[in-house]
Amino acid sequence: MDQLKATDRIVILTGAGISKESGLDTFRDADGIWAQYDLEDVATPQGFARNPKLVQDFYNARRRGLLDPDVQPNAAHAALARLEQTWPGEVLLVTQNIDDLHERGGSANLIHMHGELLKARCLDTGEVVAWHDDITVETPSPVTGTPGRLRPHIVWFGEMPLEMERIYQALATCGLFLSIGTSGTVYPAAGFVQEAAVHGAYSVELNMEPSAGRGLFDEAIHAPATEAVPAFVERVLARAAA
Numbered sequence: 001m002d003q004l005k006a007t008d009r010i011v012i013l014t015g016a017g018i019s020k021e022s023g024l025d026t027f028r029d030a031d032g033i034w035a036q037y038d039l040e041d042v043a044t045p046q047g048f049a050r051n052p053k054l055v056q057d058f059y060n061a062r063r064r065g066l067l068d069p070d071v072q073p074n075a076a077h078a079a080l081a082r083l084e085q086t087w088p089g090e091v092l093l094v095t096q097n098i099d100d101l102h103e104r105g106g107s108a109n110l111i112h113m114h115g116e117l118l119k120a121r122c123l124d125t126g127e128v129v130a131w132h133d134d135i136t137v138e139t140p141s142p143v144t145g146t147p148g149r150l151r152p153h154i155v156w157f158g159e160m161p162l163e164m165e166r167i168y169q170a171l172a173t174c175g176l177f178l179s180i181g182t183s184g185t186v187y188p189a190a191g192f193v194q195e196a197a198v199h200g201a202y203s204v205e206l207n208m209e210p211s212a213g214r215g216l217f218d219e220a221i222h223a224p225a226t227e228a229v230p231a232f233v234e235r236v237l238a239r240a241a242a
Helices: 045-050 052-066 075-086 101-105 164-171 189-198 225-241
Strands: 009-014 091-095 110-112 115-122 128-130 150-154 174-180 202-207 219-222
Touching (some): 009 075, 052 115, 052 150, 075 091, 091 164, 164 174, 164 189, 174 225, 202 225, 219 225
Parallel strands (some): 009 091
């Protein structure tokens, strides 16, 4: 990381591991959400077409869990917000998470590439609206008033993640790429480290354990996010102050 300059862009990818310490279930752990549900049933357009009630109920439960007062941003979220606010260059946060903990933790320059749980999308117009309540198969779209034409604003398997052009432009011009709390198995996000590296970025993995792509990173720190991320942010900000 010695070549990092204070004017360099930093791109950060986060996954479920950063939110786990805030009390949210991960998807891919042995006891995670995909061990309890078949993703084909609740996280694909085909599953939604077959059984919209099952899909709506699944995301209603996730939404209610996120809105639990005990679920709050943790020290890792706060540290990334501090990095964005303090680093002289641009800090772009790209999250695979559908929760709003980064925003509540203070981050502002971020992309939810897999959508947002606290938003809903009109099936007729594509318009996205803020949404904190349950959605049923009878819920009218607030855009058109038509019942049953509202879906969670979530990118399902088989759909294109959001803002990919902006993400790849940032990866091609960053000096530092961080991957935090992600398994390294879900593409296209799992390929971001290679995209950044081919353009000369220094890459660091911060994870509880080695990810599937550990060998692609210049450096790895394996510890809980609430320990690893604040310490690493201090290390990065020390370069700006030097």
